[in-house]
Amino acid sequence: MAVGRIWVVTESSGGVASPAGLELLAAARRLAPVVEAVHWGGDAAEVAAVLGGHGATRILTVGDLEGALPAVPVAAALAARIEASGPPDAVFLTASYDQRDLAGRLSARLDRPVLTNAVGVTEGADGLLAEHAAFGGSTVVRARITAPPPHLFVFRPRTFAAEAAGGPPADVEVLAVPDTGAAGAATIVHRHVAERAGPALDEASVVVAGGRGLGDPSRFGLIEQLARRLGGAPAGTRAVVDAGWVPYSYQVGQTGTTVKPTVYLACGISGATQHLVGMKGARHIVAINKDRDAPIFGVADLGVVGDVTKVLPRLLEALDARDDRGGTQ
Amino acid sequence: MEWVGEYAGMKVAVCVKQIPDPATPGRLDPTTNTLVRDGKLILDDSDAYGVEMGLQLVDAAGGGEVVLVSMAPHRETGGLRTALAMGADRAVLVSDDALAGSDALGTAKVLAAAIRPLGADLVLAATESTDGYTGTTPVQLAELLGLPSVTFAKRVELEGGGLRVRRQTEAGYDEVTCPLPALVTVTAGVVEPRYPSFKGIMGAKNKPVDVHTVADLGLDPAAAGWSGARQVIVDVAPSEQRRAGEVVEDQGDAHQAIIRFLEQIKVL
Known part of the structure; x- marks a missing residue:
């Protein structure tokens, strides 16, 4: 069962794409001929070059969410896109705070299982195999989804190395957000950025x-x-x-x-x-x-x-x- | 304080997981490749924070009810009794052989069916369980219940008829407002879980635990359990192991060995 299309969920801020999305683009590119990036925020045009350069041919953006927590509107927009134009074979997400929520929302909304905490992925005869570390990493468990696509995988950050592919800037497609009702009512009223003298924990050498x-x-x-x-x-x-x-x-x-x-x-x-x-x-x-x-x-x-x-x-x-x-x- | 009236009679459902004692090493069933869950189950430590938070919020609301909701094999109540002893009012337990092998989404479907009739104003859960740590069940549950959710809460307050939550982010935290009903997941350490008092422990024995089967809840058995999971473990193999290196006893000079090592790897 060849994998044709993978959506990679990316995050960015002020025109800078976070490394985790670029890592997943590198992994997705090796597995599928068509890789598209999922994005939210007002900076899709600014990250089109770097996401394209890392292998995304298209950016599916939900645009500026104006303070709404992203999981609900992004899941709703992706579900509507799938309804209209069919599912990708797989969606790759990173275990960030927002994307773990998105994985849960997408899974329940689409009625598809999700494999989380993946630390690797390979292509098997019957589709993608996600690798999971069990028992403190002494054991590798490989699992596969048997439900219809899209297959949802959440990877631990730093699982793959980001690698530029030299592609042209990605096309930008703006997805409409359907009315999310009460479920979409959680709103960020203030963002507190902790003062940090040193490097971020997951990026420190x-x-x-x-x-x-x-x-x-x-x-x-x-x-x-x-x-x-x-x-x-x-x-x-x-x-x-x-x-x-x-x-x-x-x-x-x-x-x-x-x-x-x-x-x-x-x-x-x-x-x-x-x-x-x-x-x-x-x-x-x-x-x-x-x-x-x-x-x-x-x-x-x-x-x-x-x-x-x-x-x-x-x-x-x-x-x-x-x-x-x-x-x- | 007028907000007391707004929240009076607040009903909080707290999702709790009863797990094998993490201090005993886990193992996989060789035929099914899933975690073996025999033996006594205890309250997942992570869930003690949700229980405590529920008790504190009902206090702040000027009264209400804390209802535990759990899914476990063999009508297991060991962990529920611990949470009841902390002060929760009653528990709803879903226990059915048909649920063996349920994945996170299947579990969320079961919990949703158990929580829906409660009419809860707030559903609390841990960010993830200690044994399975999939970390998606609470948000799947929120989606199935049509509720807004705020995950990774570091602080939860009642405000303006809804909630004000500090949510952990990569950069720091966000202040998030959210109307009720809602679902919130709390991080470890968010509150200090109380120890059950002797009176609490004795009282817990008489608190009601309603046990439901899949059929009671009107669920399709195919939606949960093995068949509902729609995922299979393909193989299990030992991973590449790190090899232990040099071990030195500190005789008052071990810091020199560390400095030499850091120099060797060019960190110094």
Whole structure:
């Protein structure tokens, strides 16, 4: 069953396309001859060149949503487009806040199942096979949808590498939004952008993460300091997020953000499968933990058996001293 | 405060999942390739936040009702009793062998059928379960019920006859207003779930749990369970494993090993 057409959901802001959509365009292009981008916001014309350059021949845009949360109007517009002109074989989405909502809305509206948390996709004899990491990533489960198209897949961010294809700017097709009634009534009245000194967690090349081994929320300052010192992003486990030490946006793991930095420093983290699945893609892993048998040491390139509350202050001090000497020792 | 009147008698339905204890390792059934769900089920930790939020909002509304809604095999109520002990008023449980193998959409259809007759002003759920973490069921449910939804709520307040919600975003958070009835999913840590008191635990034993089958709810059995899922697991294989590297004991000098490592990989 050859795949003919894939819709890739993209997000953009102020004319800048987010990397996740470009990653999915690269994957979709390898699987289908026709790849089209789904878009909302007022900047379709501005992103036509970059989306076209990454393989989209057309942008299906819902336009400016004027503060409405996107999932309901975008799902309604796509359903109407499918009603009028037929479905694509598949829709690829990223596990972002808005697109997880969109996946749910589309699935229920079209009465189609959705496969989420995919970390890969291949073409099988009977259609697309989505790969899922199970049991902390020790197992790969491949699944296929047997319902009629469109087949909905939600991928974890950073699953694929974005790659320009050199195509011309994409055509822009504006989709009308049908009346969404009460379901479409949630409205954004204010957008708060958190002040962030360093890089975004999912884009940082260095991630310094703290777990319950820190013992006390006040010691999370050590994680923040080391992240700042290395030009990286601070992060936490589900345990410290649940305990209220840091906000949800810090969370790395199965529930939370997936990161693929150059180096991941796991500080006071035992390595529960819930956590490992979100960080095992790091190129290098350094772990500090008191318990020699902690699972985190099974994936670490360098493991330090020790008290993180003692090692981190010494590490910060040594980095300062190293700076004063002007570089390598 | 006039808003108290506006919300008086507010009915909150809280979706809760009863899951195998996450502390015990999961496994797949070798013939069906789905998670094995035998043994005792407990309240998913993620759902304790929704239960707490429901209790607090009903308090703020000046009274009302918190109804738990759950789908579980074998008329399992272990997790429901925990949430009832926290203070929820009653529970609706859908339990039917025909539901085995249900996917997220099938589950949403079942929950929608169970919630529709309640006439809830607000439906609360976790952002995703701890065991399956598909994370789409609540929004599928909202679509089936024709409700607006606000997901990833960090804060929920009653305002102007509706809700004002802080919704987590990649950049920070959005302030979102939403009329009622609505569905909201709450992130972990949004409120501090109370511990059930002794009185609560004793009282929970006598709180009503209505158990429904698929037929009771007027659902087509083909819409849920294995056949309704319309997806199959093709194969299961071990993934490429990372190999453990060097492990050193800290003798007061381990920070030097870390610095050398960071230099080697050119992070320093």
